[in-house]
Amino acid sequence: MSDFKIGLREQNSVHILELKGYLDAHTAPKLEEALQNLLGSSRYNIVVNCKDLSYISSAGLGVFMAFIEDVRKHSGDIKLTNMSPKVYNVFDLLGFPLLYEIFKEEQDAITRFFDKSKNPSSTLQ
Amino acid sequence: MKCGSSNSSPIEMPRRLSPALPNDPDSYESHFDNAALFEFSTVINSSLEPDFIYSHILLTIMGKLLSTRGIVLVADAAGRKEYVVEKVKGFEASLQGRRLAIPRMPRSLTFLEELDPGRHPWTEFFLSQGVKILLPLLIADKPIGTLGFGDRFSNRTLLSREKTYLRSLANISATAIEKSRTIAELQLVNRKLDRKIQELNTLFDLGKEFGALLDPEKLIRLLVFSLLGQVGVNRYLIALKDGADMRIAAARTDAGTPQGELLAELGRIKGPTLVEDYTVRGFVDPRPVLKSLGLSVIVPMQLQGETRGLMVLGEKLDRQPYLQADLEFLASLANLAIISLENARLFKETLEKQKLENELMIAREIQKGLLPSVLPGIDGLDIAATNISSKQVGGDYYDVLTMPDGRYIIAIGDVSGKGTPAALLMANLQATIRALVPLNLPLSELTGRVNELMCQNTGGNKFVTFFWGCVNPADCSLTYVNAGHNYPYLFHAGGSVDRLEKGGMILGIMQALVPYEQATISLVPGDMLVLFTDGVSEAMSRDSEEFGEERLERVLREHAGEGSTDIIDAVHRQILEFATGAPQSDDITMMVLKMSG
Numbered sequence: 001m002s003d004f005k006i007g008l009r010e011q012n013s014v015h016i017l018e019l020k021g022y023l024d025a026h027t028a029p030k031l032e033e034a035l036q037n038l039l040g041s042s043r044y045n046i047v048v049n050c051k052d053l054s055y056i057s058s059a060g061l062g063v064f065m066a067f068i069e070d071v072r073k074h075s076g077d078i079k080l081t082n083m084s085p086k087v088y089n090v091f092d093l094l095g096f097p098l099l100y101e102i103f104k105e106e107q108d109a110i111t112r113f114f115d116k117s118k119n120p121s122s123t124l125q
Numbered sequence: 126m127k128c129g130s131s132n133s134s135p136i137e138m139p140r141r142l143s144p145a146l147p148n149d150p151d152s153y154e155s156h157f158d159n160a161a162l163f164e165f166s167t168v169i170n171s172s173l174e175p176d177f178i179y180s181h182i183l184l185t186i187m188g189k190l191l192s193t194r195g196i197v198l199v200a201d202a203a204g205r206k207e208y209v210v211e212k213v214k215g216f217e218a219s220l221q222g223r224r225l226a227i228p229r230m231p232r233s234l235t236f237l238e239e240l241d242p243g244r245h246p247w248t249e250f251f252l253s254q255g256v257k258i259l260l261p262l263l264i265a266d267k268p269i270g271t272l273g274f275g276d277r278f279s280n281r282t283l284l285s286r287e288k289t290y291l292r293s294l295a296n297i298s299a300t301a302i303e304k305s306r307t308i309a310e311l312q313l314v315n316r317k318l319d320r321k322i323q324e325l326n327t328l329f330d331l332g333k334e335f336g337a338l339l340d341p342e343k344l345i346r347l348l349v350f351s352l353l354g355q356v357g358v359n360r361y362l363i364a365l366k367d368g369a370d371m372r373i374a375a376a377r378t379d380a381g382t383p384q385g386e387l388l389a390e391l392g393r394i395k396g397p398t399l400v401e402d403y404t405v406r407g408f409v410d411p412r413p414v415l416k417s418l419g420l421s422v423i424v425p426m427q428l429q430g431e432t433r434g435l436m437v438l439g440e441k442l443d444r445q446p447y448l449q450a451d452l453e454f455l456a457s458l459a460n461l462a463i464i465s466l467e468n469a470r471l472f473k474e475t476l477e478k479q480k481l482e483n484e485l486m487i488a489r490e491i492q493k494g495l496l497p498s499v500l501p502g503i504d505g506l507d508i509a510a511t512n513i514s515s516k517q518v519g520g521d522y523y524d525v526l527t528m529p530d531g532r533y534i535i536a537i538g539d540v541s542g543k544g545t546p547a548a549l550l551m552a553n554l555q556a557t558i559r560a561l562v563p564l565n566l567p568l569s570e571l572t573g574r575v576n577e578l579m580c581q582n583t584g585g586n587k588f589v590t591f592f593w594g595c596v597n598p599a600d601c602s603l604t605y606v607n608a609g610h611n612y613p614y615l616f617h618a619g620g621s622v623d624r625l626e627k628g629g630m631i632l633g634i635m636q637a638l639v640p641y642e643q644a645t646i647s648l649v650p651g652d653m654l655v656l657f658t659d660g661v662s663e664a665m666s667r668d669s670e671e672f673g674e675e676r677l678e679r680v681l682r683e684h685a686g687e688g689s690t691d692i693i694d695a696v697h698r699q700i701l702e703f704a705t706g707a708p709q710s711d712d713i714t715m716m717v718l719k720m721s722g
Binding site: 024025026028029058061063064068090094095 | 316319441
């Protein structure tokens, strides 16, 4: 059984999901649920901290894709941070850096939310 | 940046490397050139960045030639006989990327104005741009590209030593360029491999998870996630075959979902197909609709060559076209998913069938439990009965009831239909009879009451054929009513046979317009009464022949001298022999009653 955990924090009304462990087809529904909960309570400024994420499969990436459109429609965004090179490589291979803002540090992503002029135009709509 | 020009610092190096400096000036120059070449080689080989390499080559040689303009052309990676302008210095930057065929490229330093433009028409391009000197880049005497330079500041003829030096620079440049290109190609191949591994990982990840999932909805959601993640699309439609039709299982499109007819048309394709390459097979052209929905590729989900579903996807978000490798991956993913979806469907079906069978078994057991397991012992009567269930639960019924005044009720019935509804109605019939018998009314009137109650309970869409009688041991009489049931046999001791027909219409259809009739007959020792349901007379052989009443009568006559249990066994045996293993669709129910006197 692959191990995957999600932590949730809030800072200046930005919600930070901390992913830990293996995000694959088996554990993807957990991330789906977590994002569904955030969107369900109208929280659209989301940072996903991947510091302790050891693996991500395409099903895991697909969960981000499934929600990004809704999030951006509500002028929010999902920004990703603190990826290990291995995890970044998967994002990169599948062309995700074109679609998502990826930061080295969580704080940079949070700050970015308050610099509205620099938020990505809604290319996904 | 050090450019290896004659005034740069590497003049220090040969002194250190070669302390015994020769006095000969030519030799001195040669040492100086060697040092510069060494440094040049070190610098351009220190980087794999083509732009840096090209710049350094151009600047170095421009310095040497005292020219202000340089250009690098490198052979097209695809191996065509074309050269691409990779870098310019001092020329129009827009030249970069220009392609040019250079047949019979010179193999050494060439002043372009000296070439015959008739034989070398390509020189025109260079000359028009102001390129005067060509320095080919050779590896094993084969051109991989060329350097070009504009006018020199000095018109001094190049010394042969200088030409050799330039050739050396060109050779080192050619090797460095080739190396950086090979490595870039390797990186590209590596990346493609990484991507393949990633695709395999996805299939493996899903295969593992699909195998453990039996819920089609979850399976579809996981498939969608993987498509979104792996392919990078956010417009999709997944349809699955349900019987003859395609039904949409999940979709996110620009505008609604397409109709069944269109899906049926798409279901005809055999392999992954781009919408723009689609050839219409039936009457509907799906292309305009798919385009309006934002969908651009159709992937059939195939199981043993049969299309069982469809994955239709939109454009990739990175705007890259779908390549053959993408289509192959999608086909694998589609086939993997359909196997799991089919398994889930079969599992659900089996589960439902099992549940149904369990229910039927319970119904059969309840029904069996309602039939009397032991018949009451009655003085002067030898009575036996049997009910053999068919595979399906039927609605056969028989009963023997003792009345407080010493009379007996014998009954047999057959509820229309099969399964749980028939068994329930049969239970209802039994309860009605048991409740009404103590009223002590004439049998004909009781039959009317039973019919009324059954009508209320069935709503008129089910019926019961029913025969019952009241045996009075005190005067050896039988009073009976036959409500549409197979006529029971009365074998008289003397050998003649009567069929008990009196009564009225079957129960449960409608209120009787004419009251039920009853008849009373006298019984003498040796008389035999045989009640049976149509499961006996209509038992089927393998050739779909009915057992028939003639055979039944013959068997009964042959065994008339035996006890009632033996007679029932004999009939059952004959039926089995006749059927020779053909499964029977109906219950076999029989009651034999002999006056033993």
